[in-house]
Amino acid sequence: MTTKLFGEPVRRREDARLITGQGRYLDDLGAGALAAAFVRSPHAHARIVDIDVSAALDVEGLVAIYTWEDLPGALAEPLPLLIPHPALTHGRTAYPLAREIVRHVGEPVVMVVARDRYLAEDACALIRVDYEILKPVVGVEEAVRGVHLVHEDVPGNVGAHLVQEVPGPAGQTAWEAIDAAPHRLEFRLDVERSASMPLEGKGVYARWDADDESLRVYSSTQTSTSVRMAIAAKLGLPLPKVEVIAPDVGGGFGVKIMHPWPEEVLVPWAARQLNHEVKWTEDRREHFVSSSHERGQVQHVRVGFDDDGRVLGLEVEILHDHGAYTPYGIIVPIITSTQLLGPYKVGAYRVEFSSVYTNTVQVTPYRGAGRPQGVFCMERTMDKIAAYLGKDRTEVRAANFIQPDEFPYDQGLTFQDGRPLIYDSGDYPEALRMLKELIGWDSFPEEKARAAAEGRRIGIGVGCYVEGTGVGPYEGGHVQITSDGRVHVSTGLTSQGQGHETVFAQIAATELGVPIEKVSVVTGDTRRFGYAVGTFASRAAVMSGNAIALACRKVREKALRIAAEALEADPRDLEITDGMVHVSGVPSASIPLATVAVLSNPLRYAFDEEARRATQFAGPASDDRPPVAEGEEPGLEGRDYYSPIRSTFAAGMHAAIVETDPDTAEIKILRYAVVHDCGRLINPMIVEGQIHGGVAQGVGGALYEKMVYDEHGQLLNASFMDFLMPYATEVPRVETAHLETPSPLNPLGIKGAGEAGVIPVSAVVASAIEDAEGIPIDRMPISPSDLHALRQAR
Amino acid sequence: MNETRHHVTLTVNGVVREATVPGRRLLSDCLRHDLGLTGTHVGCEHGVCGACTVLLDGEPVRSCLTLAVTADGHEITTVEGLARDGEPSPVQRAFAECHALQCGFCTPGFLCTLTAFLRDNPAPTEEEALEAVAGNLCRCTGYQNILKAVHRAAELQAEEGGA
Structure with missing residues (x-):
């Protein structure tokens, strides 16, 4: 029986509980907890004049009402600016509860705690907040005009300004290269707001243990370790007195890597104040107006x-709308401006962005994290060059590709991890060849002509991207084999549906030579593993996957060392198969890992049959050696970390065929093809699932989803009724093909896959609509009425 | 400001359950927080996402749009009640087999919806399957494997019926 599971479509180990209603999501916990609810600002920009809670005091079941004035110490200070950057000269973050000024609709002003959520909301409704309304700033262009300010002390509403320049081969600047080029184009592109929009919103549940003076917090987060540190800092608690657990999390897609949310510090604080469990579960409207x-x-x-x-020079100026605050720094526009280059060599490059304040919900990464915008820019550029020259769009792309023999390829920029943007591996010409074959690119003109003969309008589009995945600084893994032969794996980063319990178990089972049924995996629980960064940037498999593999290798080495002694063999002659350590080629000379685990831990006390074998009178021992040899530790366990020198770069190319209705301007995606390269696949079923889901979110961003703010800063479509998330009827079937160029940077040769599906979709769909209609498509999303207007304006 | 409370008796997953609830208490909250059946999830609180779908007298309803008092005296099936004799139902098995769930939050709503659908239409066409799932939102899967699971569930159901 083989235990090699790496690369197999192993069924998910999470599913048994999730299909039977036995999952434990945030709001499923804390049956006896008090409920928190928030009074949130109804205005985009206003000064708080007075808060009158008197009418709420009679509400049955009311426990407490808190405003900013009640907050002590560090809790009364602004929330952390998580990722400082020298270019972010005017970073600003919110207070957990608004102090004097509110800067977007939905900003929390008052926290109410009551016996249940209904009553807490009753009290919220009776709290009267008087506001002096200030002029709101909505839209980036109004922001940079700087007539009205979001923050009084931020001139021109500019939080950050950053220029990166890469000279051309002969040292020329982008401006020089563009001016000297045989052909030039200049245009403007617009991408609208969307959001992660997981089906489960955020939520926090806190338990204060007054006897132990310790706090246990559950949060629907993508980073429990970092939430833990934030809570300890904000509440002035020693770190070992705080534990944070991410339970089953109902989707994240980036919004839950942002932390600490106001509620993540306020709810634990209230639990301690009240000496009672407190829980807050975000509702959908709250998610729209207060989550990123x-x-x-x-x-x-x-x-x-x-x-x-061939591109000789490229200059891009980006106006990035980061909303009212910058708690996550300027990661999103940095990623846009660096990942924009994709699989291409562009000669000289100059990118400049201004990241500006508006009186809207803050902007922090959503799956893709700035890449969809960058790819939209680069791919629109490629299509425009092709149209200008009358060339095939794939031919222009191929002319600009980095070639397979040019890796590692240095793009000359600084990436989001502060490290050089150097691509590790890839094969872009092969990916494009595969994509053209998959979608039938070369035969499409005939198909289009046939459709036209029937009065139908169809078009084909293409989009390519490169995605830096698996950014550092590190992740760790801990692996323990217990005396019952079970393998306990833990890692600090969290899971939101990616199937980590399965893929990490595959890695451990393969590395250790044990049946996968023996392996259990825990993620996102600081009680089990305290050091971690979090789940974002398609990094979990790369970072924790490799850390767990390295930890397994340590454990394996130790197991072989102990087994060698027991079997009187050379450890180099041993292998592990199906949980048995045996001499290669001599299956009879074997010892179960369970027994090795027993032997690894010399005991004084026996508590079961297995343990008896390791007690001090159980067998012969060397009198001249300590029971735990020098340099050894008791227990068959190991811990290791993976900290890469830099990111690894996955890539992909998508193509779509769309049909546009000549009368109604309806847009339908007829086919959608993906060629994807994330290095070695751990579980192809799970990778495909990630791609399917990413493409669906991309389709949402291309055709349906936007945040409709009016000039007063009111979000007009803050519900699932009005924010058009795709249903099954809107998402095409995705046809996939995989290319595997292993990463040379990590032991498993893997690259990340989580964001891949979403990144180029807007670019691809725009390309296809443009092909169908012959009208330049320069803004996304595009609705039938937008397309109708474009037709009218032609 | 004490609210009037009402006594309700529900038969949930074949078991008679009782609760005393205010008139405004949603069925979803009653199931989750009064009866401890947290498998039913709430994604939007206004009947759009379908995550809270349960079967009321065998028919799918949005439990976030149903008051607990209106369900008094009725039979309710939640995701916890879909398994038979401890064995996951064909729909549940098909979802696991086809990788039709990722985070799993929307899954109970799909499972309940499809349980009723496949009871009434045991051999759906592609179009009918699409129609059946088109009232539920999923943010993870892109629906492709959910559609696959509908047909797989129909197969498993037919095999079981034939056995």
């Missing part, structure tokens, strides 16, 4: 190119 959005950008592009469509 992303994507919104305006881009101005200038490009110079030669007769073959």
